Amino acid sequence: MRLLAAGILAVALHGVLWSVPGAVAQSAKTQIEDPVLATRFNAISDRLVCRCGCNMILRVCNHFECPSAVPMRASIDEQLLTGNDDDTIVQSFVDEYGMVVLSAPPTSGVNLAAWVMPGFAILVGFFLVFYFVSDWLAKRKAKPAARKQAIDPLAAARIEDELKSMEL
Amino acid sequence: MAANFGNISLSVAFAFALYAVFALLLGTKVKRRDLIKSGENAVYAYFTFVTLSMFSLIHLLVSGNFQIEYVASVTNESMPIYYKIAALWGGQAGSLLFWTWIVSLYTAIVAYRNRHTRSDLVPTALGIMSLTALFFLVLNRFSESPFNELAIVHAGSAGPVPFAPQDGNGLNPLLQHPVMVIHPPILYLGYVGMVVPFSFAVAALITKQLSNAWITLVRRWTLIAWGLLGAGIILGGKWAYMELGWGGYWAWDPVENASLMPWLTATAFLHSVIVQEKKNMLRVWNMVLIISTYLLVIFGTFLTRSGIVSSVHAFAQSSIGIFFVSYIAITGAACLFLIFSRLEYLKSDSELDSIVSRESSFLFNNLVFLAACFAVLWGTIFPVISEAIQGEQITVGAPFFNKINIPIGLFILFLTGVGPLLAWRKTSVRSLNKNFFWPLVVALVAGVLLFLAGVRGFYALLSLYLCIFVGLTITSEFARGVRARMRAHGEQFHRAFTQLINKNKRRYGGYIVHFGVILIFLGFTGNAFNKETQGRIKAGESMTIGSYTLHCDNIEEGEDANFSYLIATITVSKGGKTLQVLRPEKRFYFASEQGTSEVALRSNLVEDLYVVFAGVSDDERAVIQVFLNPLVVWVWIGTIVMVLGTIITILPNPREVRLRRRIRNLETLLTAKGKI
Incomplete structure (x- = not known):
């Protein structure tokens, strides 16, 4: 049995180790060959959405000769090669299309609420869980006498019988 | 007529x-x-x-x-x-x-x-x-x-x-696409199925029959709806994967989110009703959960059909939004009123023996499921809120949802392994040690090995680590049960294994569902290692991705009554050895004047080679996009395992079958005697 378990574990581990490649994600959407700039292209195009109406992330949009994605990607390539930093490149698209071109809300102004609210909700949830757990634990401590009462011997015998009759 | x-x-x-x-x-x-x-x-x-x-x-x-x-x-x-x-x-x-x-x-x-x-x-x-x-x-x-x-109104005619x-x-x-023949019915059956537990919950509130009877009545209905909804969601992912041609299966589209939200609250409900059944706790909470699930179902239907959010799945904008908003408002208010007016009946003498117990793990489970649901809901409706406040449209896309939901999802995965192994009331240090020591150590060693093997990325590494840890905890739980049966009944391994599940379908079916969850997370983790490339090739030319070479044999064109098509015949080889011939297709539908890409796929347990015929370039070459997506197949396998586990959980235990037979016999007897 143990040998079988060890064998299954070894095969599973070998499978996972063998199957997971170590490389980072690549993209086919840039003409840039420099791997550092290509990685930056991926990061920037992940921060933008295609404006053709498909609502896809710019790096993901797969429409053939998309009238929006192709020039946007070319513009990123061009700005990367001229030495612009990532934020400047993204801002150039915001200036052209408005904030709707960003794939996620900016972390300022009213839009900050988009990021803060889920975390706030989790915090409130944790607080409520701890509140109720503390309350229930307190109730439990307030009734020690009742707990210490001996179980009725007849009931104990019945429980014992039922436990014995139970199968795994 | x-x-x-x-x-x-x-x-x-x-x-x-x-x-x-x-x-x-x-x-x-x-x-x-x-x-x-x-x-x-x-x-x-x-x-x-x-x-x-x-x-x-x-x-x-x-x-x-x-x-x-x-x-x-x-x-x-x-x-x-x-x-x-x-x-x-x-x-x-x-x-x-x-x-x-x-x-x-x-x-x-x-x-x-x-x-x-x-x-x-x-x-x-x-x-x-x-x-x-x-x-x-x-x-x-x-x-x-x-x-x-x-x-139609003709010029000069009296009317239309x-x-x-x-x-x-x-x-x-x-x-x-073939999946669309089965995906919507399955999704709808799950989605609409939530009406049953909701109706029984409201009925219990109206009639003040607030014992656990309504929960017993709806347990299987909820599981059926939950299983169908989950299967429907993943089938939708499969359709997106095969038909949209962008290399992925989940884009956090508002309509995808609409189906996910009730599934999350229903999952929380399925867990927390266990606490009500065992400990008579969380009675108000369960009402809130099932009512929320129903309202999210109606809200999701509203999202899909009102045109309030743009989505690849949404139907045309229409005027029915006001019907839905009114219905949701009235139903929500009525349910709230009912819960408040029945608070006295819903009180339970709740107490907890220890924070390290199954009960508290269920509470945390509920918290994270609701947190995930809230994050999805918030992200889905935030563009509408933002536009109302600022007057400027914004986009909430996949990067937002991934950033918020990946850590929540990993916490859910962690609880999947830990929760079921904690004891009711109180878990001793000895029990913690017995259940978790070896899984933790082995998973840790595996994590280090994965790192040494070149796996990078915090979340990817953590996810793989948790998959191994949770997989081991579940396996050890099965192993303990099988060993006990082999010892107690002298059964062979396979007999002990099947009998273990048969005697307690709810518990072990649940573990199988959890095992499916692990496999699905393994599939999700593969996303971190996707590769893609694009080439312009004609017959006789090749392109490569990873260790694969794709050779274009020919490009054929043709048409049927519905569409015209271009098919590239591509021979896939690895290290000089031919593996498979793939035929990605580009279609153009006459009636709608729309084009689609029919993906060609070489799938195995390790990775998917995903080939898309994107179009034809000016120099008459086929534009081929190729994605190498590791571990995707585990998402589909995990779903099958989850469905299997759900079916096992729904099936009655032998004791229940015997009891039902007795009741039926009694009914027949009483009917024969004219008593009923």
Whole structure:
């Protein structure tokens, strides 16, 4: 049995180790060959959405000769090669299309609420869980006498019988 | 003729549903058994008439009666018959009729299965279910009828005259995929199935029968709906993967989110009812959860159909949004009122022995599921909120949802392994040590090995680590049970294994579901290692990705009645050895003048080689996009395991079967003696 378990574990581990490649994600959407700039292209195009109406992330949009994605990607390539930093490149698209071109809300102004609210909700949830757990634990401590009462011997015998009759 | 028949059937169904609501709720209130019985008959009657109406529409779709606006908008002559039938759920009005049919089907089944039950709970629940059916019948009959005829006004004519185009627009080409024949029905069955537990919960509140009886009655219904909804969601992912051609299966699209939210709250409900059953705790909370699930179902339907958010899945913008908003507001307010007015009955003498216990793990489980649901809901509606406040549109896309939900998802995965192994009341240090020491150590060693093997990325590494840890905890739980049976009953391994599951289907079926969750997370983790490339090749040329070489043998073109196509025949090889021939396809549908890509896939347990024929370049070469997506297949395998686990959990235990047989025998005996 143990040998079988060890064998299954070894095969599973070998499978996972063998199957997971170590490389980072690549993209086919840039003409840039420099791997550092290509990685930056991926990061920037992940921060933008295609404006053709498909609502896809710019790096993901797969429409053939998309009238929006192709020039946007070319513009990123061009700005990367001229030495612009990532934020400047993204801002150039915001200036052209408005904030709707960003794939996620900016972390300022009213839009900050988009990021803060889920975390706030989790915090409130944790607080409520701890509140109720503390309350229930307190109730439990307030009734020690009742707990210490001996179980009725007849009931104990019945429980014992039922436990014995139970199968795994 | 068929259109008139369908319309009249809808009107008759509407009348019967109205009567059913009245008869069932009033009959229960005044304790009139004859009125309740007549209400139950009205349920069968409106189910029958909705069915007749639906078949009238199917007949119109299949026969190609283009005088009917709906038929002309979703079918054409050249579509195969199975897509003509699938067009029933391919448009707004037809899918709403299908929704109504499923509600009425569930109502009729609940009525039939409980026809001998004397409790007030069942007729009240049937009344609530009929109320939902009535709401959708109102939409079908008075706002979005699928039987409207096309009419045209000629110059000089007195009024509009009937008009039938030569051919229809055809079903959206993206929906002309085999998965679309089964994905919407399964998703709808799950989605709409949540009406059953909701109705019983509200019935329990109305009748003040707030013991655990309603939970026992709806446990299987909830599991069926939950399993179907989960399978439907993943089938939708499979459709997106094979049809949209962007290399992924989940894009956090608002309509995808709409189906995920009720699934998350229903999952929380399925866990927290266990606490109510075992410890009589969380009674208000369970009410809140199931009511939220139902409201999210209606909200999701509203999102899909109102045009409030843009989505690849959404139906056309229409005026039915106001119906949904009103219905959600009224239902939500009524449920809140009911919960507050019944708080006294819902009180439980709750107490907890220790924070390290199964009970508290369920609380945290509920917290993270609700947190995930809230994050998805918030991200989905935030563009609307932001536009209302700032007057400027913003986008909330996949990067937002991934950042928020990946850590929550990993915490859920962690609890999947830890929660079930904690003891009720209190878990001792010895028990913690026994259950978790070796899984933790082995997973840690595996994590280090993965790192040394070159796996990078914090979340990817953590996810793989947790998959191994949780997998080991579940496996060790099975191993302990099997070993105990082998020792106690002298059984062989396979016999002990099957009997272990058979004797406690709920517990071990649940573990199998959890095992499916691990496999799905393993598939998700593969996303971190995706690669893609794009090439322009013609016959005789090759391109490479990873260790694969793709050689283009030829490009053929042709057409059938529905579309024209280009197919690239590509031979895939690795290290000089030919592996497979793939045929990605580019289609152009005549009726809708839209193009689609039919993906070609080489899939194995390690990775998917995903090939898309994107188009033809100016120099007449095929533009081929290739993705190398590791571990994707585990998402589909995990789903199958989850469905299998759900089925096992739903099946009755041998003891339950014996009890039911006794009850049936007793009923037969009493009926024979004329006592019932």
